[in-house]
Amino acid sequence: MIRTAMAAAAAALGLASAARAVPPPPPITFVQVGRVMLDPASGRVDTAKTLVIKGDGRIAEVRDGYVADPGGRVIDLKDSFVLPGLIDCHVHLTSETNPNQNVERFTKTKADLALDGAYFAKKTLEAGFTTVADLGAPNESIFALRAATASGRLAGPRILAAGSAISAHGGHGDANDMPDELVRIYRAPTICSGADECRRATREQVRSGADLIKVLATGGVLSRTNAGLNQQLTDEELKAIVQAAHSMGRIVTAHAHGADGINAFLRAGGDSIEHGTYLDPEGVRLMKQNGAYLIPTLMAGDYVAKIANGPGNFFTPAVAAKAREAGPKMLGMVSRAHAAGVKIAFGTDTGVSRHGDNAYEFVLLVRAGLSPLEAIQAATVRAADHLRISEDAGALTPGHSADLIAVKGDPLQDVSLLQHVSFVMKAGAVYKD
Numbered sequence: 440m441i442r443t444a445m446a447a448a449a450a451a452l453g454l455a456s457a458a459r460a461v462p463p464p465p466p467i468t469f470v471q472v473g474r475v476m477l478d479p480a481s482g483r484v485d486t487a488k489t490l491v492i493k494g495d496g497r498i499a500e501v502r503d504g505y506v507a508d509p510g511g512r513v514i515d516l517k518d519s520f521v522l523p524g525l526i527d528c529h530v531h532l533t534s535e536t537n538p539n540q541n542v543e544r545f546t547k548t549k550a551d552l553a554l555d556g557a558y559f560a561k562k563t564l565e566a567g568f569t570t571v572a573d574l575g576a577p578n579e580s581i582f583a584l585r586a587a588t589a590s591g592r593l594a595g596p597r598i599l600a601a602g603s604a605i606s607a608h609g610g611h612g613d614a615n616d617m618p619d620e621l622v623r624i625y626r627a628p629t630i631c632s633g634a635d636e637c638r639r640a641t642r643e644q645v646r647s648g649a650d651l652i653k654v655l656a657t658g659g660v661l662s663r664t665n666a667g668l669n670q671q672l673t674d675e676e677l678k679a680i681v682q683a684a685h686s687m688g689r690i691v692t693a694h695a696h697g698a699d700g701i702n703a704f705l706r707a708g709g710d711s712i713e714h715g716t717y718l719d720p721e722g723v724r725l726m727k728q729n730g731a732y733l734i735p736t737l738m739a740g741d742y743v744a745k746i747a748n749g750p751g752n753f754f755t756p757a758v759a760a761k762a763r764e765a766g767p768k769m770l771g772m773v774s775r776a777h778a779a780g781v782k783i784a785f786g787t788d789t790g791v792s793r794h795g796d797n798a799y800e801f802v803l804l805v806r807a808g809l810s811p812l813e814a815i816q817a818a819t820v821r822a823a824d825h826l827r828i829s830e831d832a833g834a835l836t837p838g839h840s841a842d843l844i845a846v847k848g849d850p851l852q853d854v855s856l857l858q859h860v861s862f863v864m865k866a867g868a869v870y871k872d
């Protein structure tokens with residue numbers, strides 16, 4: 440209602456509406472595909488099909504054989520294997536780990552971060568990821584980037600953004616390792632203590648524009664503090680956060696390493712676990728009971744351990760110690776969770792590792808015991824289910840957004856082929872050819 444009133448007011452004032460900035464829709468398009476996985480849930484591969492895409496950027500129908508109508512645009516992918524656009528449920532588009540990152544905390548503005556994000560968003564899309572969930576960035580930077588990619592003016596994936604994460608005072612998300620007088624300037628408004636403050640921080644995030652809520656339930660590897668990886672928000676705080684988010688129609692996903700924090704968050708009714716490093720049998724039981732998703736982010740564990748153990752290690756001693764401790768545990772954790780039947784959605788924590796490398800996670804998931812098809816499902820239908828966007832993304836059946844990628848060869852035989860995507864379309868527009 441408020442939106443309608445605002446739109447009416449904007450129209451009365453002659454202001455350009457957001458919708459007017461969207462480029463004109465493409466003409467009717469016929470994508471002729473040699474092999475295609477229309478619905479990864481079934482895993483079935485069809486041959487010689489034509490996807491018909493209308494001006495609204497959605498799949499209108501799938502026809503047998505290679506067809507086209509006069510006047511339509513034809514895209515020839517007869518030599519390719521076509522899949523739904525990939526979904527990464529855990530990225531940080533406005534940053535990337537580098538030796539200057541500590542200085543950049545003080546030298547870069549939120550506008551700088553948004554523009555860095557524009558560069559990284561393009562790399563992400565060209566790597567075949569047509570949808571991402573950004574799980575931690577300043578609100579101003581990531582919400583602006585989300586709007587710019589949604590309008591089609593900027594090349595980038597569809598972005599669901601959590602914005603600033605809810606975290607405890609002194610916790611993983613606080614302004615750690617800086618003088619007290621600077622903490623007052625750099626501390627995010629989502630740092631809270633006590634159920635009331637945390638509930639308020641969650642509500643404020645929804646008001647500011649968060650699509651989903653990210654909570655830092657435990658300590659984290661890359662925060663510049665030696666506060667460990669255990670539970671940091673109390674049971675009461677976690678309950679308040681989950682209740683506030685759910686009551687306003689938002690899912691809540693928790694960054695969680697320690698088993699105490701994983702289990703407290705799941706008991707509070709949380710929806711999904713990022714990382715899950717020390718997942719224990721009780722955590723597995725709770726995840727299955729709740730139907731919660733695990734987003735493993737194997738790439739993050741792999742990448743930070745490589746830096747901490749490498750010749751060019753630039754981490755502080757506290758960060759390096761956490762990276763060496765947590766990194767190597769993640770692959771075995773995913774193997775156990777997968778064997779136990781925990782639902783897995785694809786997420787990389789890219790921004791820790793390099794933007795555009797996201798598909799390396801497929802290789803690690805298969806190393807952890809998933810079949811190539813299960814890994815593809817994690818990045819399509821399962822990710823879409825986790826993010827509540829199944830009607831738009833994750834499959835290429837009629838009605839879905841025309842988000843599709845192509846590779847040469849068969850990713851069901853060699854999942855590493857997904858690191859070399861040759862064609863990318865998002866909402867009917869071609870971004871890589």
Ligand SMILES: [Zn+2]
Nearest residue numbers: 529574575788
């Ligand atoms: Zn993260």
